[in-house]
Amino acid sequence: MNISKKARTHIDACRFCWMCRHICPIGNATGQERNTARARALGLSLVVRDAEKTEEIIDNIYECSLCGACVKECVTGWDPVMFIQEAKTDAVLAGVIPAYIEKMLEAKEKTGNVYGAVLSKGFPEREIGAEVLLYLGQDARYKSPASCKNAAAVLDKAGIRYNCLKEEPESGYAMWFLTGNTAETQSAAKECAAQLNRYKNVIVYDPADLSFIKRQYKEWGIAVTAEMVGFSNYLLELIGEKKLEVCRSKRAYTVQDSFHSARELENAESMRKLVAQCGENRDMLCCGKDTFLAGNLIMNEYMPAAMREVSRRRLENAKNIGAETVVTESPAEYEQLLALGDKAVRVLSAEEMVLENVK
Ligand code: SF4
Numbered sequence: 001m002n003i004s005k006k007a008r009t010h011i012d013a014c015r016f017c018w019m020c021r022h023i024c025p026i027g028n029a030t031g032q033e034r035n036t037a038r039a040r041a042l043g044l045s046l047v048v049r050d051a052e053k054t055e056e057i058i059d060n061i062y063e064c065s066l067c068g069a070c071v072k073e074c075v076t077g078w079d080p081v082m083f084i085q086e087a088k089t090d091a092v093l094a095g096v097i098p099a100y101i102e103k104m105l106e107a108k109e110k111t112g113n114v115y116g117a118v119l120s121k122g123f124p125e126r127e128i129g130a131e132v133l134l135y136l137g138q139d140a141r142y143k144s145p146a147s148c149k150n151a152a153a154v155l156d157k158a159g160i161r162y163n164c165l166k167e168e169p170e171s172g173y174a175m176w177f178l179t180g181n182t183a184e185t186q187s188a189a190k191e192c193a194a195q196l197n198r199y200k201n202v203i204v205y206d207p208a209d210l211s212f213i214k215r216q217y218k219e220w221g222i223a224v225t226a227e228m229v230g231f232s233n234y235l236l237e238l239i240g241e242k243k244l245e246v247c248r249s250k251r252a253y254t255v256q257d258s259f260h261s262a263r264e265l266e267n268a269e270s271m272r273k274l275v276a277q278c279g280e281n282r283d284m285l286c287c288g289k290d291t292f293l294a295g296n297l298i299m300n301e302y303m304p305a306a307m308r309e310v311s312r313r314r315l316e317n318a319k320n321i322g323a324e325t326v327v328t329e330s331p332a333e334y335e336q337l338l339a340l341g342d343k344a345v346r347v348l349s350a351e352e353m354v355l356e357n358v359k
């Protein structure tokens, strides 16, 4: 297996303290020991020592959501996300990725998105030569028409002049998720950066894209000259500038923290500040950096039952503290929580929360 020395060190670094064992959202959903972070590393250590073949453990590699809960918890400071991604790249180059991943890569090749989907009717396309771009990202564009519609509606309400592209480049996040650090991923990222840099300001709707652009592009030396702002932060700015006037209601909102915002970008505050403008904040016990995943649309393509269970368990966390409304800025978590069809608690996107309290 062709992986870095650093990744090998991390694979072997475990002290078997098992502090991370209870926190893997996938392991908790499937009840399978193999889905825990440590078991993944053990599998990889066997491959590194030529005691097993990559083909034997590759499914388990793709069963990691890269949520980083284990990274946060580990006493030895090891990083499963790093070596999981290196293992994927090695599998791609060796031609041993699973058929269901191959299928998504083929869809990307043919249609430009890993879902092989087309834009929904009513997609808020506009190219009006604005200096501001609303960058929706693949999950919202192809899997969450409501997110696209409502994101546009709230910007329209604030009187913002912005472009929203019919042909939007992929940030590279989906390619990175499926193949790790390959030449194709970096090329997608470069292409995207070139398009984003045509704008003065880019409002990035999906925290997965924002985190990827801010962290991974930097690591690869891909320059982003446009000013990037996350959607929840932008909504806060609009409220601060009185372009949006909201009335604080008596409703209680429970934030489902996106791990991209809370852990990777260390920003759990914007969503809470937004909630404070709209009503009462009612947090779950495991919130902020301790958040648990509530959905992943890429993984939902190849392990829907497990992903549904991941979402169900997270909604139960919310119901256990008496949540009335769960609010999320992630289109993947929004769609997957909504798909549960649970009538006991409402699920809203950040902009839906703002829109229901706007004057
Ligand atoms: S990154 Fe998340 S899904 Fe992957 S092993 Fe760690 S806790 Fe589990």
Ligand code: SF4
Residues within 6 Å of the ligand: 013, 014, 015, 016, 017, 018, 019, 020, 021, 037, 038, 073, 074, 075, 076, 077, 078
């Ligand atoms: S927390 Fe770190 S050291 Fe402890 S079992 Fe998990 S991976 Fe190993």
